[in-house]
Amino acid sequence: MHIGSEIAGALCLLLLVAGMMVQAIGRVISNGAGGVSAVDAGDRALSWVLIAGAVLAIALGTRWGHPVWRGLAAWALLLGVVCRSRGRQAAGWIAVPCFLGILVVPFREQLLLALSYPLRLSATWLSVRVLGLVGVEVSHTLTTIHLSGLDMAITDACSGIRQLEAILLIAFVLVQLFPRRLLWKVFHFFSLLPAIIAANAIRLFATVLLFKSIGDGVLVGHWHNGLGLLQVILCIAFLFLAGFAFPESSTPKEPQR
Known part of the structure; x- marks a missing residue:
């Protein structure tokens, strides 16, 4: 199954949701087993606020008709x-x-399209x-790179958006390998954003250099797929290295006898 295919992307996203849900349910169960899951007045008040928000969303959905409501x-x-x-x-x-x-x-296609342009724009810049x-005469207009009289448009296929869901799934698994508190795991996971931008920029950098040498062939076929794989590897490598910047959970020391 191709990593950038629609089926693979949807499957990676579903696996990510399933993994996060299993982890969350495990925390809920362990918290209840510890006898600390008593509901107080603040919980009841917040629950009514959320239920009121649900009723409001239903009313807005009836008015505007968009399924997101x-x-x-x-x-x-x-x-x-x-x-x-x-x-x-x-x-x-x-x-x-x-x-x-x-x-x-349910709205993954629309969201991927919305994310594609910012990724292309940042990586192009x-x-x-x-x-x-490094001395290459190059300029750009939005997401089009101008190189020696040639224009190379950075399309969705070059933005890395097709690998995004697979990268998110791998990043979620990778973050779990570091023994640290939940808050630091969240910060570690969100360091994926600069990792994606940096890896995508390196991919475009290599694409432009290869484009000068072999022409349009770098934009299709094995070259294109190989550069996409390089982007995934770089992104995960950057995320792995970023993990060492966050403190790990300290284990209590055994008392000396």
Whole structure:
């Protein structure tokens, strides 16, 4: 299965949601097993706020007719029920995987298209600056690179958007390998954003240099697929190295006898 295919991308996203949900449910269960899942007045108040938000989303969905309102209503209602029965901490744990499953998965195509242009624009700007530093005469207009009288448009296929879901899944698994607190794991995961931009810029940098040598052939076939694989490897490598910048969980020392 090709890593950039639609089926592979959707499967990676579903696996990511499933992994996050299993982890969140495990935290909810372990928290309840520890006897600290009592619901207080704040939890009940927040649950009513969430349920009211769900009703408002249903009303707005009836008025405007966009399916995203139904998704927001289902998400808020689910969080409200969990908050009422298990507390706001449990609702917070499942909020992100439920949001991804209810609101991101059904609209993944639209979201990928929306993310594609910022990725292309940032990577184009960065790669052109680096090429200028090494003496290559190059300029750009938005996402089009001008090189020695030739114009190379950075399309969706060159933006790395097709590998994004696979990268997110690999990043989620990689972050779990580092023993640290949940907050630091979240920060580590979000360091994926600069890693993606840097890896994409390096890919475009290599593409432009190869384009000068072999022409349009670098934009299709094995060259194009190989550069896409290089981007994934670089991105994961950057994320792995970033992991050493965050503190790991300290294990209590055994008392000396």
